[in-house]
Amino acid sequence: xxxxxVGSTALDSIKTPYRENPRLLGGSASHAAVAASFxxxxxLVGIVGDDFPRPYRQLYLRHRIDISGLQTARGKTFHWSxxxxxxxxxxxxxxxxxxxxxxxxxxxxxxxxxASFVLLANIAPSLQHHVLDQVRRPRFVVADTMDLWLNVAxxxxxxxxxxxxAFVLNDSEARxxxxxxxxxxxxxxxxxxxxxxxxxxxxxxxAILSAPSGFFLSPAYPLERLVDPTGAGDxxxxxxxxxxxxxxxxxxxxxxxxxxxxSAVASxxxxxxxxxxxxxxxxxxxxxxxxxxxxxVSF
Ligand code: AMP
Numbered sequence: 188x189x190x191x192x193v194g195s196t197a198l199d200s201i202k203t204p205y206r207e208n209p210r211l212l213g214g215s216a217s218h219a220a221v222a223a224s225f226x227x228x229x230x231l232v233g234i235v236g237d238d239f240p241r242p243y244r245q246l247y248l249r250h251r252i253d254i255s256g257l258q259t260a261r262g263k264t265f266h267w268s269x270x271x272x273x274x275x276x277x278x279x280x281x282x283x284x285x286x287x288x289x290x291x292x293x294x295x296x297x298x299x300x301x302a303s304f305v306l307l308a309n310i311a312p313s314l315q316h317h318v319l320d321q322v323r324r325p326r327f328v329v330a331d332t333m334d335l336w337l338n339v340a341x342x343x344x345x346x347x348x349x350x351x352x353a354f355v356l357n358d359s360e361a362r363x364x365x366x367x368x369x370x371x372x373x374x375x376x377x378x379x380x381x382x383x384x385x386x387x388x389x390x391x392x393x394a395i396l397s398a399p400s401g402f403f404l405s406p407a408y409p410l411e412r413l414v415d416p417t418g419a420g421d422x423x424x425x426x427x428x429x430x431x432x433x434x435x436x437x438x439x440x441x442x443x444x445x446x447x448x449x450s451a452v453a454s455x456x457x458x459x460x461x462x463x464x465x466x467x468x469x470x471x472x473x474x475x476x477x478x479x480x481x482x483x484v485s486f
Contacts, residue, residue: 188432189228189253192220192425193293193318194308194331196233196257199461200268200282201417203275208415211461212243213267215308215331218418221462222452223306223429224250225470230299232256232318234291236264246466256296260287275413276390295321304432307351308421309333312343319350327431327438329353331424337363349381353442355424357388370395384442386427388420396446398439405446406484408454408476415460419453422465426452426473451476 199213220231230253237259247254263286270279293314300323307315307330315330322328330351336344337360348354354377356364361373370387374397377385385397389407396403427442427449434441451473458464 188303188326189230190223190304190306190428190432191230191232191295191299191302191318191322192216192223192306192308192428193232193315194219194306194310194421195265195267195288196231196235196239197265197267198239199417200266201415201460202268202270202281203415204271204273206460208460210240210266211463212240212246213418213461214265215310215418215421217247218421218456218462218465219306219308219331219425219428220247220252221250221465222422222425222449222456223432224252225426225452225468225473226429226433226448229253229429230256230302232293232295232299234258234260234265234287234293236260236262236287239264246462250466256293256299258291258294260290262287269417271416275416278416293318303327304428305329306424306428307331307347308424309336312336312340312347315347316343316350319347327352327428329355329424329428331355331420332360334360334363345380348377351382353384353386354382355386355388355420357390357420361387386424386446388423390416390419393450394423394446396442398442400439403443403446405450406480407450408480409483410454410457413457414464416457417461418465419456422456423449423453425449447477447480448473450480 194216195214197214265288266284303326365373365376367373393406430448
């Protein structure tokens with residue numbers, strides 16, 4: 188089954204202690220859509236300006252991503268720039284230029300409205316609502332977010348939570364949302380806000396899935412050298428929903444495996460700037476890391 192991914196489609200300028208790379212293909216939807224594409228068909232909805240480089244459009248197409256829902260408007264593509272500290276965990280946003288994103292309304296082409304698996308990647312919660320208003324009867328809806336929306340659009344975000352099956356956020360966002368220091372207590376509170384499944388990303392320490400059957404802990408694939416972690420969270424959730432949409436059988440069993448697939452895809456993302464390594468990855472490479480992860484957690 189195909190996956191509908193809606194989110195930001197951006198140009199990212201990324202600075203690490205070792206290198207600087209301007210105007211890479213980025214955005215939550217780009218990372219998530221490429222990650223999901225290893226498992227099956229993907230439809231991407233976003234917006235770019237008339238400065239969006241043609242090779243980036245071709246990159247989507249090479250991954251067989253349906254971009255009929257990618258709008259092009261006059262003006263500048265959303266541009267985000269960020270800088271990492273030496274430990275590569277702490278990141279500072281240097282600039283966010285909304286460009287064409289400012290007037291974005293994610294209108295779904297008719298062929299996208301029957302999507303079964305929907306990923307509301309990181310964008311303003313009001314836009315995530317707008318997408319859900321258009322899809323007819325989705326089987327599984329996952330929403331991602333970021334601290335910005337907790338600060339400026341909390342009401343809309345809280346209204347979104349009862350509408351989604353799974354809510355994905357990182358540990359600091361879970362603490363901020365619930366005012367709980369303990370992540371497990373935070374997860375319990377988030378369930379009460381609506382979602383049946385809560386997934387907390389903990390960067391290099393993996394991710395936690397909380398489901399009706401209990402917790403599932405997924406490790407991050409251990410990497411010795413991180414080049415650029417931008418988009419790792421988006422790749423994780425893209426890989427997760429891509430795998431999920433490709434499987435039949437009990438959802439919760441598949442969701443556990445999907446967490447491991449998400450970790451495996453995210454690890455490739457961290458090994459290069461932007462999408463450079465993810466895009467060279469193959470399903471065989473992903474399967475190899477999934478087997479290694481399985482060995483690492485078996486006892
Ligand atoms: P992550 O590293 O998973 O937090 O995701 C980084 C991606 O989020 C980058 O590719 C950015 O283009 C994108 N991004 C940054 N700020 C925003 C924003 N305000 N809305 C949507 N996407 C954003």
